[in-house]
Amino acid sequence: MTTLIVVKTVEELKSAPEEFREAVSKLVISHAVNELYGAQVFDEPAIAFAPTPYAKWLTCRVAMEEYGHHVRFKQLGVQMGIPEERMVPGTGKRPLSIFEFPLKTWEEFVAIKLLADLAEILQVEDLLHCAFHPLRNLARATMPEERFHAQFGEDFSAELVKTEDGKARLQAAVDAYWPYLPSFFGGSKSRNNEIFRKWNIKQRTNDEMRVDYIKRATEVATKYGLTLPALQQAA
């Protein structure tokens, strides 16, 4: 059941119920840490693999935008009183498993932008009506950039699939990364998600988001003649 409160400012958050405050803190920390991991593990290293100056500088900008998302979530966290060290890697929150695999090729980066950034879009979409308005507004600010990053994945996928070799390399990257992506959305019986929905901080269950994600990822992969390998088990 949703509990209808609206928190319009960081100042108002101080008098919100403790469970609400803890829930939004968890989300802000999670976004700050994961945005930073993504930029460090994928976006910045990808600059070296990009095939032309055009692609390199485009990747530079995308990396800076991802770092910028981390900076913005961290700034909100600081305003909320979250210690900075909780919003950077290596100090508590475990990263998503996909971040444990160092990037090795341009095709891997394109696959990540195509599919992992779509997962990020769904996560941000779920915050667009968040009851904590500073977080809602931040989600709205980052959304156009997230959409651009996914479009980047589509544009370079379209380039790669023009040749048989390029398409094979991109498909191999999709095969390698896809199995890790649906678990982005958390466990089916997540207590955190239950609390997020109770307070109207998030809208959907993890499973609803995962099902939607798999559908949308399948559509975008199909658009470029790619297939998504069968998942071993529903995450």
Next chain:
Amino acid sequence: MSAPLAHPAAALAALRGEVRAASWFAALGEPLTGGELEEAQGYAGALGLGDLDILPARDWADAERHLKSPDWSTAWWDGEDALRRACLAEAEERHTERALWTALTDLTTEAGDLVHGRAATAAARAGGVSAATIHVAAGAAAHAVYQVALARLAGAAALPFETKLRLFAAGRWPLGVVGKTLALF
């Protein structure tokens, strides 16, 4: 090991001011002045790639062709990147990791947003420029700021980075080296 510098954020204060005052992308497509040609030749010379011709890009489409050319010089990019890595290693000696990283991230985030807006304005005036190409312009400019920031935090005389930033500050966009030419928009 070199003597510690001021806190990295404080050490970058002057650069932050230069970034705000620069005429990002304001002179794209305009005829090159003698001073700009000299500056561009200085940049080419500092890269150590031998004599390069300076080739003006006429418009955004022409610039995009240069940036996507299959004949682009990896020696140019790799040379700059080797210098960047040397500056980074020295800067890491001089500053704590957290302070260095935070100062660079804050600066490039601010600079990235600023140059992106300027690139979008210049592109809107020209018309017909894709969102991706505006991102490329912003990426190039913000990358130039990042390179200079690293050089200054390292206390290094990184002439190619300083020269390139001056070209950007004058409203130009050095597009890189293709064959024996340095393209300048």
